[in-house]
Amino acid sequence: MQRSKGARVLKNSQKVVRRKASAITIDDVAAHAGVSAMTVSRVINGHAGVREGNRERVMRSVLALDYRPNLAASALAAAQHTCIALIYTNPSSSYLRELLVGALRGSTRAAAQLVIATWDELGTQQRREAARQLSNSVAGVILPPPLCESQDIVDTFVTAGIPVVAIASSQFSDRLSCVRIDDRQASHDMVSHLIAYGHARIGYITGDPNQTASAHRWQGYRDALADAGIGYDDTLVQPGYFTYRSGLEAAERLLTLPQPPSAIFASNDDMASAVVSVAHRRGLEVPGDLSVVGFDDTSAATMVWPELTTLHQPVAEMADTAVDILLRAIRHPASSARATVDHVLPHQLVTRASVSRPLLAL
Structure with missing residues (x-):
């Protein structure tokens, strides 16, 4: 049987x-x-x-x-x-x-x-x-x-x-x-870091919607924009699932916008690595044409070029x-x-x- x-x-x-x-x-x-x-x-x-x-x-x-x-x-x-x-x-x-x-x-x-x-x-x-x-x-x-x-x-x-x-x-x-960790504050810190460099149009790739950390990181992104007087734009926020493939798809959507972002914050390093890959394939230099940052500080952050600015969890x-x-x-x-x-x-x-x-x- x-x-x-x-x-x-x-x-x-x-x-x-x-x-x-x-x-x-x-x-x-x-x-x-x-x-x-x-x-x-x-x-x-x-x-x-x-x-x-x-x-x-x-x-x-x-x-x-x-x-x-x-x-x-x-x-x-x-x-x-x-x-x-x-x-x-x-x-x-x-x-x-x-x-x-x-x-x-x-x-x-x-x-x-x-x-x-x-x-x-x-x-x-x-x-x-x-x-x-x-x-x-x-x-x-x-x-x-x-x-x-x-x-x-x-x-x-x-x-x-x-x-x-x-x-x-x-x-x-x-x-x-x-x-x-305090995911909301950590995300706020990263977005504030990008704003300090002069970025105002910052793309964001969310994490798995079934994980509470994803919601806190997204809220930290919104908080930092509001604190800097930058309006929230739905088109700059794309869904991700903490996977490399979802990062590829989100990056393609962000970089084909009529007015693409000057920086992209992915809510983990795997997705941020995918963003770097898409940028290179489209002929964009990182960070010259596009700044990219991640979250977690796993080995993925140092396995791409350039190595990623990220949040160490x-x-x-x-x-x-x-x-x-x-x-x-x-x-x-x-x-x-x-x-x-x-x-x-x-x-x-x-x-x-x-x-x-x-x-x-x-």
């Missing part, structure tokens, strides 16, 4: 929460990635000085092998009783890498076992069922976007008594802790902090540590080579 695709996908997702009979070692990860065990250790513990390509290969191997960091023997017993999960669905590879670095660093330091699960291929009902099953195996859950915005998923865990920490979400409540630190908040709630359930918290980390505007004064202002 042939199994349905849905049943097969759900079975595959269930495998993530089971410990493998023969544990994967750091040497296995090193061999799979084609690097040394020392390099794997440095990546997992968040150390600097690792080449970007090696870091990417290690994180892919960690996912492919379902590797869970080895814990010191003295901490193993505690770790076995503190198993937490990081669940993700289809983030950009650079964003995912930062999440994993932070979560692995935090769980290793605190002697906790970390389960990494991907629900990319699961439908709504399958995700709800996977959440119910995972509730029987873990003591706490970390949800990055977009899963942290799903009320169904959060409800399933909370109803089962599982503490949840959301990353990059503003949906803080007495049921859900959050670790985030400390994704790895956010994941590390989420682990800390979650473990305090798990290990001290009778204390105030169990109370939910809204932890806001600072952002930073990183200036590179993608911004200059508009041509008419020269």
Whole structure:
């Protein structure tokens, strides 16, 4: 009898929460990635000085092998009783890498076992069922976007008594802790930076409408324009979904306007990179003819030319902090540590080579 695709996908997702009979070692990860065990250790513990390509290969191997960091023997017993999960669905590879670095660093330091699960291929009902099953195996859950915005998923865990920490979400409540930056202020800072260079016609590419951060970043864009006395123009705002392809499409629409913008602010680095690509294809120089800025400061920001001015969102630190908040709630359930918290980390505007004064202002 042939199994349905849905049943097969759900079975595959269930495998993530089971410990493998023969544990994967750091040497296995090193061999799979084609690097040394020392390099794997440095990546997992968040150390600097690792080449970007090696870091990417290690994180892919960690996912492919379902590797869970080895814990010191003295901490193993505690770790076995503190198993937490990081669940993700289809983030950009650079964003995912930062999440994993932070979560692995935090769980290793605190002697906790970390389960990494991907629900990319699961439908709504399958995700709800996977959440119910995972509730029987873990003591706490970390949800990055977009899963942290799903009320169904959060409800399933909370109803089962599982503490949840959301990353990059503003949906803080007495049921859900959050670790985030002030997206509205960060976006305001970037638009003010462009205005200081003399830009008044600034295009904006929004993020995924299902994520609360998108609305806050768009509002920060509007706030900065209003504070500078610049009118809001709907034609300069185009929809995006935090994907490279949506950035390409939005950039084409903006740059074919009768009066195109002199600068474009994309609400993540993947879309900003796409804007640079479209500009080059249309014969525009960045930043001479068009200034382009992004958001997140992922590796995508430094993989294009010119490198992007962007807003640094400390994704790895956010994941590390989420682990800390979650473990305090798990290990001290009778204390105030169990109370939910809204932890806001600072952002930073990183200036590179993608911004200059508009041509008419020269």
